[in-house]
Amino acid sequence: MPGKGKWQNRFSGHGRRWTMPRETILQQLSRTKKHQSPKEIFSAINKFNPGIGLTTIYRTLELLDKMGVIHKLRIGDGQVRYELQGKEKEDHHHHLICTSCGKIIDYFDFIDEEMELIKKTEKALTKKHNFVINNHNIEFYGLCEKCR
Amino acid sequence: MPGKGKWQNRFSGHGRRWTMPRETILQQLSRTKKHQSPKEIFSAINKFNPGIGLTTIYRTLELLDKMGVIHKLRIGDGQVRYELQGKEKEDHHHHLICTSCGKIIDYFDFIDEEMELIKKTEKALTKKHNFVINNHNIEFYGLCEKCR
DNA sequence: TTGTTATTGAAAATGATTATCATTGCCAAT
DNA sequence: ATTGGCAATGATAATCATTTTCAATAACAA
Ligand SMILES: [Mn+2]
Ligand SMILES: [Mn+2]
Ligand SMILES: [Zn+2]
Ligand SMILES: [Zn+2]
Numbered sequence: 001m002p003g004k005g006k007w008q009n010r011f012s013g014h015g016r017r018w019t020m021p022r023e024t025i026l027q028q029l030s031r032t033k034k035h036q037s038p039k040e041i042f043s044a045i046n047k048f049n050p051g052i053g054l055t056t057i058y059r060t061l062e063l064l065d066k067m068g069v070i071h072k073l074r075i076g077d078g079q080v081r082y083e084l085q086g087k088e089k090e091d092h093h094h095h096l097i098c099t100s101c102g103k104i105i106d107y108f109d110f111i112d113e114e115m116e117l118i119k120k121t122e123k124a125l126t127k128k129h130n131f132v133i134n135n136h137n138i139e140f141y142g143l144c145e146k147c148r
Numbered sequence: 149m150p151g152k153g154k155w156q157n158r159f160s161g162h163g164r165r166w167t168m169p170r171e172t173i174l175q176q177l178s179r180t181k182k183h184q185s186p187k188e189i190f191s192a193i194n195k196f197n198p199g200i201g202l203t204t205i206y207r208t209l210e211l212l213d214k215m216g217v218i219h220k221l222r223i224g225d226g227q228v229r230y231e232l233q234g235k236e237k238e239d240h241h242h243h244l245i246c247t248s249c250g251k252i253i254d255y256f257d258f259i260d261e262e263m264e265l266i267k268k269t270e271k272a273l274t275k276k277h278n279f280v281i282n283n284h285n286i287e288f289y290g291l292c293e294k295c296r
Numbered sequence: 297t298t299g300t301t302a303t304t305g306a307a308a309a310t311g312a313t314t315a316t317c318a319t320t321g322c323c324a325a326t
Numbered sequence: 327a328t329t330g331g332c333a334a335t336g337a338t339a340a341t342c343a344t345t346t347t348c349a350a351t352a353a354c355a356a
Contacts (some may be wrong), residue, residue, distance in 0.1 A: 017322050017333060039312085053336040058313065060334095074222055078344090079312065096279055105277055110269050117265055121258050125288065129253055131244055133290035140273065142281035165302060165353045187343085201305040206344065226313085227343065 010067065021052045025060045026069075035073050035081040035104050075139070077102050094138040100147035114138070158215065169200045173208045174217075183221050183229040183243075183252050223287070225250050242286040248295035262286070 007026055011018040028041050036044075038061060042054045061082050064070040073081040075097050081104075086092070092115075096105040122133045155174055159166040176189050184192075186209060190202045209230050212218040221229040223245050229252075234240070240263075244253040270281045 012323090015333075019322070019334065021335070037312095051336085055314085055337080056335055072224075074224055076220075076222055096273055096277060096281070098279075099282070105279070107269075107273055107277075109272050109276070110265065113265055114269075117258065117261055121255075121262075122288065124257050125244055125255055128257070129244060129255075130293040131246070131253070131288075131290050132296050133244070133288045134247070135289040137285070137287050137289070139285050140270065140279075140281045141283040141285070142279050145278040148280050160354090163302075167303065167353070169304070185343095199305085203306080203345085204304055207303085 007069065010069065016063075021056050022060055024049055024052060025057060026064070029064075029070060029082065029084050033083070033106070035075075035083050037079040037081050039079065041082075073104075075102070075104065094140075096140045096142070098144035098147055099141050100143055103144045103147075105144075155217065158217065169204045170208055172197055172200060173205060174212070177212075177218060177230065177232050181231070181254070183223075183231050185227040185229050187227065189230075221252075223250070223252065242288075244288045244290070246292035246295055247289050248291055251292045251295075253292075 005018075005023060007023075008018045011022070024045055025041065028044050029036070031044075038054065038057045041061070042052075042057045045052055045057075061070065061072075061080075065072045065082070069085055070082045071085045073083065073095070075081065075095070076099075090108070092111055093106045093108045094111075094114075096107055097103070118136055122136075125131055126133060153166075153171060155171075156166045159170070172193055173189065176193050177184070179192075186202065186205045189209070190200075190205045193200055193205075209218065209220075209228075213220045213230070217233055218230045219233045221231065221243070223229065223243070224247075238256070240259055241254045241256045242259075242262075244255055245251070266284055270284075273279055274281055
């Protein structure tokens with residue numbers, strides 16, 4: 001059944017429901033590659049759909065993150081940020097964060113080499129500390145073109 | 149003038165003052181290798197020195213971080229954490245964080261290889277995005293022995 | 297010793313996130 | 327197509343970490 005919406009199938013039949021707010025929030029996340037905070041998402045949606053509450057945004061984002069549909073970012077600016085989680089290997093990336101203005105740049109360089117190192121490290125750490133690793137995070141901090 | 153305290157010289161003569169609260173906070177940070185939150189540091193100090201306020205803890209930690217004496221950690225548990233910043237190359241490490249109980253493990257494995265990759269990436273990113281990189285952060289998330 | 301001013305601590309303010317709870321509406325079963 | 331159970335919602339209040347304010351204090355250069 002094509003045209004049902006890209007994500008609906010991930011909600012049906014799991015005790016979860018496909019609702020208008022969730023669809024709207026996913027649309028807003030799809031609309032840009034920016035890393036949006038709950039408040040930003042709320043503001044954007046609120047302009048044309050004032051019915052959706054900030055609480056729902058928070059809850060939905062948390063759920064989508066747990067489902068692996070989106071990715072939660074904690075740069076240090078006082079609010080959490082989210083971006084859509086691509087499914088392809090080429091979508092995997094990390095971030096360059098300006099400590100002055102908060103600008104975030106996605107970078108995709110050396111990801112292969114990085115993945116190799118990550119795998120090796122993961123393996124060693126899993127064995128050494130009896131730890132199951134599910135995820136990793138790499139970020140560079142510095143000053144962007146405008147701020148330095 | 150030896151025995152003046154390990155850090156005093158970093159405060160004198162820079163418009164900064166060497167005070168009892170600062171010394172106490174640095175002592176508390178030295179007392180353990182744990183990654184302590186402001187509140188935890190406050191509680192520990194408060195037991196034997198109830199005069200030092202939580203506000204001062206916050207301000208001092210921020211200052212020490214800016215001075216490069218300590219390192220700020222933002223794992224996702226709702227509060228910032230700090231650890232002493234070692235000066236030797238061997239002190240450089242990253243973290244393994246349990247998403248269930250919040251346990252943090254320092255690891256020092258593959259740091260050399262990592263540094264090589266980091267340098268290469270930094271170089272490329274600096275050129276490509278005209279960005280000055282000052283710092284980086286790497287962490288693995290997963291489940292610790294007890295939680296999995 | 298003294299004047300300047302960085303530092304401090306108590307209290308209040310801020311601001312993001314979470315909890316509560318009555319209401320709504322999705323959807324599987326009929 | 328209807329409906330009953332319960333997941334989801336939204337308004338509101340509560341939490342809780344961090345920041346701001348401001349008057350009092352104390353480090354330290356002169
Ligand atoms: Mn990104
Ligand atoms: Mn550490
Ligand atoms: Zn910038
Ligand atoms: Zn654990």
